Amino acid sequence: MPRRLLVPAISTLVMLVILISLGIWQLERRVWKLALLGQIDTAEHHPAIPMPAAPLPFQKVRLEGRLRTDLQASYGFDVRDGRPGTQLIVPMERDGQPTVLVDLGFLPDAAPHPFPMEPQAVEGFIRPAEHAGMFSGTDSPAQRRFYTLDPAVIGASLGETNVAPYTLIVLGPVLAGQMPEPSHAMPRPPNDHLNYAFTWFGFAVTLSVIFFLYARKSRRS
Numbered sequence: 001m002p003r004r005l006l007v008p009a010i011s012t013l014v015m016l017v018i019l020i021s022l023g024i025w026q027l028e029r030r031v032w033k034l035a036l037l038g039q040i041d042t043a044e045h046h047p048a049i050p051m052p053a054a055p056l057p058f059q060k061v062r063l064e065g066r067l068r069t070d071l072q073a074s075y076g077f078d079v080r081d082g083r084p085g086t087q088l089i090v091p092m093e094r095d096g097q098p099t100v101l102v103d104l105g106f107l108p109d110a111a112p113h114p115f116p117m118e119p120q121a122v123e124g125f126i127r128p129a130e131h132a133g134m135f136s137g138t139d140s141p142a143q144r145r146f147y148t149l150d151p152a153v154i155g156a157s158l159g160e161t162n163v164a165p166y167t168l169i170v171l172g173p174v175l176a177g178q179m180p181e182p183s184h185a186m187p188r189p190p191n192d193h194l195n196y197a198f199t200w201f202g203f204a205v206t207l208s209v210i211f212f213l214y215a216r217k218s219r220r221s
Contacts, residue, residue, distance in 0.1 A: 005215055016204050023200035030193035037191060045185045048092040048123040051100075055126045055166065058186060063100060063168055064121040065092040071158040073144040075103065078179070083108040086145070088180045089167070091160050092122070098164040101151045103127075105170055105180035107207040125186050 036058065043060040051061045069092055074086035085108035091099045102122060130149045132139070137147030141157040155163030172182040 005218055008211065008214065012207060013058070015207055019200050019204040019207065023204065026193045026197035026200060029193065030083045030197065033189065033191045033193055038189065040186050040188065043125065046105070052118070057128045057166075058124055059126045060123070060171070061126060061168070062121055062123045063092060063094075067092050067096040067102065067120060068158075069104075069123070071160075072157060073146060073154050074107075075146050075149055075154070077147075078106060079105060080108075085109050089146075089154060091155065091158055091163070092168070099155065099160045100163045101154060101166045101167045103149075103167055103169045103183075105172075105182035107180040121124075122170050124168045124169065124183070127167045127169050129165050129167070 037090040039056070040058045043058060046060070048060045048062040051063045052059075055061055069090045071091055073089040075089050076087050077086070078085060084141050085106055086201065088104045089101055090104060092102045093099050102124070127149065134146040139146045139148060139153065141153070144154075144157050146154055146157075149167055151163045151165060151167055155161070170182040171186070172184070
């Protein structure tokens with residue numbers, strides 16, 4: 001190989017390894033996402049199970065305890081039927097076990113907040129903890145308003161120190177006038193990994209063609 005092609009060839013090889021690795025990684029992510037979507041479908045079409053000691057993400061469970069609706073936090077921002085509001089987060093305390101944060105559903109800003117505290121049971125799905133990123137909204141712990149669903153951070157603002165590392169999103173039928181309005185279906189995370197894989201592999205093919213044309217031109221000159 002001519003010396004003038006050595007550096008471009010090494011650079012192209014390194015980039016090809018990176019691009020192909022990213023494509024393979026997306027294919028692996030696609031397999032994982034398909035399994036997760038299958039798990040969600042299975043959970044949605046079966047009754048909720050009693051809360052296990054270590055629930056899986058998006059598992060549908062039934063939880064019993066005391067809803068501390070005197071301790072409330074707001075999560076996110078949404079507009080439904082022209083009404084701005086947030087998700088209402090309250091802790092559910094259990095004897096001898098970690099407190100679980102419960103997302104009771106969408107509550108318009110002008111709606112009255114419920115305050116029942118008797119023991120009760122709720123059904124929903126497990127949502128893993130989030131962590132604030134570069135583009136996350138700025139939380140306000142003093143006002144108990146959050147844009148990242150991090151149970152440890154939200155729980156601390158409510159005075160709860162022993163909080164489970166997940167949130168229970170309440171599921172239920174959407175009834176007219178019900179407040180807060182619970183989620184009526186489990187989420188379906190997007191599965192675009194195959195498109196991403198084709199994109200990375202396409203970049204790899206394009207880079208190979210560019211180097212081939214450059215090398216052929218260089219050898220002729």
